[in-house]
Amino acid sequence: MASTKQLRLGAFMRPVSIHTGAWRYPGAWRDANFNLPRLTQLIKTLERGCFDAFFMADHLALLNMPVEALKRSHTVTSFEPFTLLSALSQHTTHIGLVATASTTFDEPFHIARRFASLDHLSQGRAGWNIVTTSNPDAALNFGRDDHMEHDERYARAREFYDVVTGLWDSWADDAFIRDADSGLFFDTDRLHVLDHKGKHLSVRGPLHIARPVQGWPVIVQAGASEAGRQLAAETAEVVFAGAGTLANAQAFYADVKGRMRRLGRDPDHLKILPGAFVVVGDTVEEAHAIRTRLDSLVHYDSAIASLSIALGHDASLFDPDGPLPEIPPTNASQSSRERVIDLALREGLTVRQLAQRLGGYGGQAFVGTAQTIADEMQEWLETEGCDGFNVMFPWLPGGLDDFVDKVVPELQRRGIFRTAYEGRTLRENLGLPRPGNRFFESQPARE
Amino acid sequence: MASTKQLRLGAFMRPVSIHTGAWRYPGAWRDANFNLPRLTQLIKTLERGCFDAFFMADHLALLNMPVEALKRSHTVTSFEPFTLLSALSQHTTHIGLVATASTTFDEPFHIARRFASLDHLSQGRAGWNIVTTSNPDAALNFGRDDHMEHDERYARAREFYDVVTGLWDSWADDAFIRDADSGLFFDTDRLHVLDHKGKHLSVRGPLHIARPVQGWPVIVQAGASEAGRQLAAETAEVVFAGAGTLANAQAFYADVKGRMRRLGRDPDHLKILPGAFVVVGDTVEEAHAIRTRLDSLVHYDSAIASLSIALGHDASLFDPDGPLPEIPPTNASQSSRERVIDLALREGLTVRQLAQRLGGYGGQAFVGTAQTIADEMQEWLETEGCDGFNVMFPWLPGGLDDFVDKVVPELQRRGIFRTAYEGRTLRENLGLPRPGNRFFESQPARE
Numbered sequence: 001m002a003s004t005k006q007l008r009l010g011a012f013m014r015p016v017s018i019h020t021g022a023w024r025y026p027g028a029w030r031d032a033n034f035n036l037p038r039l040t041q042l043i044k045t046l047e048r049g050c051f052d053a054f055f056m057a058d059h060l061a062l063l064n065m066p067v068e069a070l071k072r073s074h075t076v077t078s079f080e081p082f083t084l085l086s087a088l089s090q091h092t093t094h095i096g097l098v099a100t101a102s103t104t105f106d107e108p109f110h111i112a113r114r115f116a117s118l119d120h121l122s123q124g125r126a127g128w129n130i131v132t133t134s135n136p137d138a139a140l141n142f143g144r145d146d147h148m149e150h151d152e153r154y155a156r157a158r159e160f161y162d163v164v165t166g167l168w169d170s171w172a173d174d175a176f177i178r179d180a181d182s183g184l185f186f187d188t189d190r191l192h193v194l195d196h197k198g199k200h201l202s203v204r205g206p207l208h209i210a211r212p213v214q215g216w217p218v219i220v221q222a223g224a225s226e227a228g229r230q231l232a233a234e235t236a237e238v239v240f241a242g243a244g245t246l247a248n249a250q251a252f253y254a255d256v257k258g259r260m261r262r263l264g265r266d267p268d269h270l271k272i273l274p275g276a277f278v279v280v281g282d283t284v285e286e287a288h289a290i291r292t293r294l295d296s297l298v299h300y301d302s303a304i305a306s307l308s309i310a311l312g313h314d315a316s317l318f319d320p321d322g323p324l325p326e327i328p329p330t331n332a333s334q335s336s337r338e339r340v341i342d343l344a345l346r347e348g349l350t351v352r353q354l355a356q357r358l359g360g361y362g363g364q365a366f367v368g369t370a371q372t373i374a375d376e377m378q379e380w381l382e383t384e385g386c387d388g389f390n391v392m393f394p395w396l397p398g399g400l401d402d403f404v405d406k407v408v409p410e411l412q413r414r415g416i417f418r419t420a421y422e423g424r425t426l427r428e429n430l431g432l433p434r435p436g437n438r439f440f441e442s443q444p445a446r447e
Numbered sequence: 448m449a450s451t452k453q454l455r456l457g458a459f460m461r462p463v464s465i466h467t468g469a470w471r472y473p474g475a476w477r478d479a480n481f482n483l484p485r486l487t488q489l490i491k492t493l494e495r496g497c498f499d500a501f502f503m504a505d506h507l508a509l510l511n512m513p514v515e516a517l518k519r520s521h522t523v524t525s526f527e528p529f530t531l532l533s534a535l536s537q538h539t540t541h542i543g544l545v546a547t548a549s550t551t552f553d554e555p556f557h558i559a560r561r562f563a564s565l566d567h568l569s570q571g572r573a574g575w576n577i578v579t580t581s582n583p584d585a586a587l588n589f590g591r592d593d594h595m596e597h598d599e600r601y602a603r604a605r606e607f608y609d610v611v612t613g614l615w616d617s618w619a620d621d622a623f624i625r626d627a628d629s630g631l632f633f634d635t636d637r638l639h640v641l642d643h644k645g646k647h648l649s650v651r652g653p654l655h656i657a658r659p660v661q662g663w664p665v666i667v668q669a670g671a672s673e674a675g676r677q678l679a680a681e682t683a684e685v686v687f688a689g690a691g692t693l694a695n696a697q698a699f700y701a702d703v704k705g706r707m708r709r710l711g712r713d714p715d716h717l718k719i720l721p722g723a724f725v726v727v728g729d730t731v732e733e734a735h736a737i738r739t740r741l742d743s744l745v746h747y748d749s750a751i752a753s754l755s756i757a758l759g760h761d762a763s764l765f766d767p768d769g770p771l772p773e774i775p776p777t778n779a780s781q782s783s784r785e786r787v788i789d790l791a792l793r794e795g796l797t798v799r800q801l802a803q804r805l806g807g808y809g810g811q812a813f814v815g816t817a818q819t820i821a822d823e824m825q826e827w828l829e830t831e832g833c834d835g836f837n838v839m840f841p842w843l844p845g846g847l848d849d850f851v852d853k854v855v856p857e858l859q860r861r862g863i864f865r866t867a868y869e870g871r872t873l874r875e876n877l878g879l880p881r882p883g884n885r886f887f888e889s890q891p892a893r894e
Contacts, residue, residue: 072631082533083533084564090538091537117530120481121483121526141651186523187518202592208508
């Protein structure tokens, strides 16, 4: 099937490798997640590979895992997203900089201001990954014993989005005249005071920073629940999706784009990027060997906990070197359990190997040569499974170098990925329109 | 009087020139306050001049002034401090980066984390200017109709400081072992969970970022009230002081350092830096002409409001081009009124000139040649009026270039200012000890 539909690539970069064993891989930078010169090198490599965006997930607490697993995790010390991305903006010129920020544990005035500032500092490359923060440990760091319940969090998030985008529109794009002769710095008719009073938030405004270069930084979301999908269809321009199988991805894609059509939004104005763990080898066998080696670096104590959770059954008494035994039914998620049992059978994994697979990275993976990986990515792209991927690298720097040096040229050869950036801003590169200002007419209206 | 006491110099940089007329000065960059390449050039000039720190004041609302004054102010669009300083950290290697952050309108977990991140990104150059935010307009941007009262704000600030410094101490300096063979990323005995439950704040911790390079970023404060002075004596390492006369500065200096002695702190471990507006000319007359020119660029409508406030009397009916008339007594601040009347008499200013002086910049100023400015600075330094200054430049780039090219060499010639940075971190350059970790013993104890 011929297509000119273009692949969009984000790089999932907090932690810099999602795989629990990554920092132990031979040749890996052990501190890659917390070393600025190395992160600078990584983002320059991504820019050389024409990636759309550097995507920083975020957490507002140490990950809630048992200390036995925690002490083996390279995620425990990380930079804060706004400070890191502002620093990295000075070493790059085109790649987008997506920061995660919480609508539950922060203030819309701070969030609007910080993204506007990052967008100006990077000349239009900021994106906001809106999260509602479901980790109950985070609440304890912000003086709340009880975590806000799911629907309440989403209702606040929707209002928070309205306030933040309203604050971004505080100034018309042409408000600042800076006329030294008359002494007028701005045109008072081009300033809007939001004066928002809603159910969850009360924010006067205006913001004391000019409208972002992109009008609004690109809006990113990752929620997969009913409320999350609806919020995405209403507001998002990029969705970082969980994946599972291609069939699952196609169903998610159809659902979210269908919601957009019903809301009157152009479905092209939202890019769906499933997460993809990509392991490149010169042969398929070599790629699998790399993955097996990586998985073997996951400590069994932490791995077995992941397996127990997935099965809804204590797996610690199983023979680590035997096959997965029969398990009595429980009321745990059947789809999660079936997926794990299916995986063990299909690849002939022992209990240890299965546990290490899940404890390393259990999500969607493309493992093979540049050719087979490009085949799969192209199939997902052309069969409405996605608009691109949020790529996770198995270890650094080699796992990233292999992707940029081998997979990217193959995607380019097929005409489904850019060979140079099309525009200057993240929005331009993603093919998204610049939103008009809701309070002033001088800009083209949104959509 | 011979002395080896060294002058410390901060640069007050938000806005980049405090003077209201600065952006209109002939040759001035009109957008210097909001133009990253220009701010980059400015901070490099400051680093060439061996300045200790780039000091970013901050506001959490458009300044609360009438729109007639506001529309003439170059402060209305500014970068957010953490994002700007993170970006500037990548263009500099030695100068300190002091960000203002509010204890009233932010969360200690966010503040601790962001300063730790900036400190790591800058390799030990972060400072935290603790403010309680007295601007009532700020409250309206954070969902509060009633502004928190003064003593309550300071009580919260004190507890906030304890929590932030406690979070910085979450990890021992040597906690991260990153042993690929054993798979242990950190030593679980070197992690401390704060679990703070106090009157104003409840924060569990730990912070998910390593202890700052400086142990703690340098603690800066500016409060001049009784509560502010006490907080400074207990916690601050730099105080940005209002000045007035040398006699006033000496009284403040003696008071704060005396409080430190009574608390058992070494008075050398706090540097008092009054604000100083510095106008350099090749002759004293030229310097005064520059200032007069600058003042003349302040619009009368906004200037006269400043004069009315200072006098406690509506000055808008006075003859702008006549001398200041007699004013009936009011219950306004007598010291403020007397200072203004004295200034008008001493310099023979008309009502217009007096208003423009106050509307431009009414605080302590050194106006003269490199020689006379160095004389005054040295006198303040050697008579316990200060430990240095937080310098404000009349316009940019020329006002800064003149200071670095003319005044700095004169200070260096006198042996009271460095010719090269002594250390690598802000703390080292200021001659401040690195705080020990309150929960772990491996570092030298604080003070």
